[in-house]
Structures are given as structure tokens and as C-alpha cells.
Amino acid sequence: MEYIIETTDIVKKYDDFTAVDGVNLKVPKNSVYGVLGPNGAGKTTLISMLCTILHPTSGSAKVNGYDVVQNPKEVRESIGIVFQSRALDDMLTGREHLQMHASLYGVPQDVREKRIEEILDLIALGKKADEFVKTYSGGMKRRLEIGRGLIHHPKVLFLDEPTLGLDPQTRESIWEYIKELNQHQDVSVLMTTHYMEEADKLCDEVAIINQGQILTADSPKNLKRELKADTITMQVDKLEEFTRLVEDLDFVKEIFIKDSEIKLMVERGENLVAELVNFANKNNIFVYSIELEHPNLEDVFLKYTGRTIQGER
């Protein structure tokens, strides 16, 4: 397998504090790779090292085949970045930001105007493209930054919390956009996030990071499968009796009662829904509703860290 980003025991210390603690990351070419972790986990620090903004304290990293310390210029030529914090000039227009970026990254003159138009189409700024950025909404600024990161057709796009603080609608449209980009252009994406849903929807592979260390990395599907815990939530007419009965079933690993609902923790829940309904009928218990839930990345995170990702917020 060809990797577009590869780190070897990369470490970053701020004085005594170790923000990134021996990370080995392998990002396959043309994938969307997620780094998922709570506030302060070291996501931005990790990305900053990969973008040549910070020197690693020890260890090494290669981006697009270039070492980030030895060949920073080549690395910079290969990448596009959307920083977590805003990096726009209030007194320039959206179009001017794109023009400036295109010339700093040496986009050839003859395709420059065309690319700028394409990107402007894509990020849908409309008439705002020629107004000062200080008049933009948060979502527009974000879209502009993402568009800017793309204008020189980078091999790797780094997105540090691309949808932080955006409304659900804008968030969805940015997700769509990232997906489309990855499918239609020769670009690999490394994004950080602490939205489980984002990682789940977008990423081919997710690394879970906590306190500077990668706890596990796999596709979202495999990560969730590993938990072996689906939840079946039921509403029945005779709750107490039903609870007593299901306690004796082998495949039920745990039972929680919440209000008028009973939650059963099981493995491979899709095979068990029909069985549970039949079981209830046989015992003359009426099922009002039954619902199957697969675990989400939140549960994966909980398993690995013993706390929820929002816990520290």
C-alpha cells in the first residue's frame, strides 16, 4: 500500500508537557483519514508538524514522500491547509484571497483565472466574492478557507476541525464537498475533528487520539464492530414480566430499564429483532415498538478512553 503521510514515533513537547507522544500514522493515498479526539488531545499539534509549522521534538514524518524537517519547501508545495483558527485578512475580498494564494503557490498564469472561477462556483459565495471578508458570516469564511486550500490542487489537504462552530446545514454541505473532492480529484485528506458523526460519515479510516497518543486506528465500521454491542430498545405492555423473562436469554448480555423502555445489549442485533418479537408474543406480551441501534464512534471512544469525548468540554 502506498502511503501519502507516514509518521515515525513523532513527538512534540512544549517545555515539559508532551502534546504528541510517539505517534505512528499511516495515511493511504487518496483516502479521507480522520483524527478523532477531545480538546487538547494533540490534534492541532500533530497537524502543525505535518504542515511544517512546528518542528517535531523527535521522530520524523513524511508527507507526499518529503521529510517535513529536511524538505519543508517541497512539503509546502504538496499541501493545502485549512487551519483550525481563522486565517483571513478582513480587508481583502474573497476573490483577492484566492488570487493571492494562487500566486503564492505558483499556479500557472494561464489557468489561474479559470481555477479561481471554479473554486468560487464551488464555495458558492455568489456576489460576496467581491466584498471584504469582514462582511462574511462564519460559514462563508470557512468555505473560503477550504476553497483557498484547494486552489493549487494539493496532493494532501489538511483540515483542522473544518466544521467547528458551523450550523448543521453548512456542515452537511461541507461534508458533501469534501467527499466529492476526494472522489473526483487526486487528493488525500487528513482531517481532525471531535464530532463523531463527522468522522463516521466522511472518513475511510479513523485514528482515535487521546493525550497525545493514538489508541487505535481502523475504518469506522471495523471500530464499531469490535465493540460487539448493539442496543435493542423495546417498549412492551408488561415491562416487569418481560424483564424477568429476557434475563434468562443467552444472547442478552446486559439489560437497562429507562422510564418505560427496556434496553438490551446484544451482539449482531439484526438477527435478533424478529426472535425477540416472537419470544414476547409467545409469552403473551405485546410489543409496542422495537428499535435496533449499532454502536457509534462515541461508544468506541468511551471504550478506549473510559470517558465520552464531550466530557472535557
Place this chain on the structure above:
Amino acid sequence: MAELEGIYTIWLRENKRFLRYRSRILTSVVTPLLWLLIFGTGLGSAVRFGNIPGGYQAFLFPGIIGQTILFTSIFSGLSVIQDRQFGFLKEILVAPISRPSIVLGKAIGISTTAILQGLVLLILSFVVNVPMTIPVLLASLVVILIISLGLSGLGLLIASFTDSMEGFNLIMSFIVMPLFLLSGALFPVTGLPSWLQVAVYLDPLTYGVDALRAIILQSSAMPLHIDLAVIIFFAVVMILISALVFSKKEQSLM
């Protein structure tokens, strides 16, 4: 080639920013006029200033041009601090363009705005009854360019060591005001007490103001070629040092 384009891009942004802050353009012309008209007339009526036709106001004119360049250049250099706070410096520094080109683009951009201001002031020379000809005007603009390159280099250098605009007052009191007051913008630099004399000659702006006096008033404390040599040397050294510091310190700038 790519580097040249990078320099041009940064130069362009500097100029756009300058032209878009209307209030800054206005103050950069009004403040020197206030100095010339009020301070110049006031002090001019109190002291006898026989050696120059036009008197103290005429003497003050090149000094106030020097002051305007000083403030514009240093403060524009300091705008890098703001760029850093707003995150925009990161966008520039992660671009595949060399650090010296960034410094050069910035310094040339700032000098261009200084030249624009200088041009406006030179055209207003009739206000203080100083005659102006095209050759004098052009020669003055060249001197303004050189001074401004040096001072913007100094501004960029200070900015690279300053985290926030909180240090602004310190920079004002310990760097900008001394450079201004010691430059002989307001008084002749000959016949001073020796401690002051030394300080005056250590101030690079002294030579800039003296060069402008030599060109505009044909009257100066030192020969023009010495003034020019000093300000050219200052400009080259400042640009080199800030280019070096930007390259070395790039990690802590982002």
C-alpha cells in the same frame, strides 16, 4: 521567478491594505500639516532662524517628512504582529516561498506607501513656502525609499520579537520617539551638548533627514554622499537581519 511573484503578491497586499484604511491615509497627511503649520509657525515666531530662506518652517519641512516616513514604516512593519494574531501570517508562512522574499515584499510594499505619502507632502511644499522642482521631488523620493526600507526592516524585526500589540507603548517610548526626537527633525544637529550630539549621530534617521535637507533646502550638516552611504547601509543591514530572523524564527512566528 516564483520568488519574484511572491514578493509582488506581498507587495500588492501591503498597498491594498494601506489604500483601504482611509483614515490612515488622511491622518498621514493631516498630522504632518499640523506640525508644520502650528508647531512650525509657533516656534518659528519665537526663535530667530536666519540661515535658511523661509525660516524655521522651511527647516522643519524635511524633518516632518522624515517623521511621517518613520511612523508609517515602523507601524506598518509592526502590522505583522496583527497578522500573527489574526492568523493570516500562518497562511503566508506555510506558502512555498522563501522567508527573505516575504520580508522583502513587505518592506518594498511599506516603502511604496511611504513614497505615496512623501509625494503628497512634497507637493504641499508651497504651504511652507519651500520651492519645489521635479528633479528635487524625484531625488527626495529616492531618499524616502531608502529610509523607508531601513525603517520597515526595523519594524519587521521588532515585530518578530513581539507577541502582541501590548508592547506597543514600549516600542513607542523606547524606539519610535527617540528615533524621531534625536533625528534633528525639529532642531539643527550642530552645536549641541556632546552627549546629545553622540546620540543624534547614532540615530539613522538623522542622516535621512539631513539628506532630505540637502536636497530640498540645499543646506545640510553633513555632505549628501555621507548621508546616502549611511542610510543605504542601514537599509541593507536591517533588511538582511530581519530576513535572517524571519528564516530562523519562522517556527515561533506561526
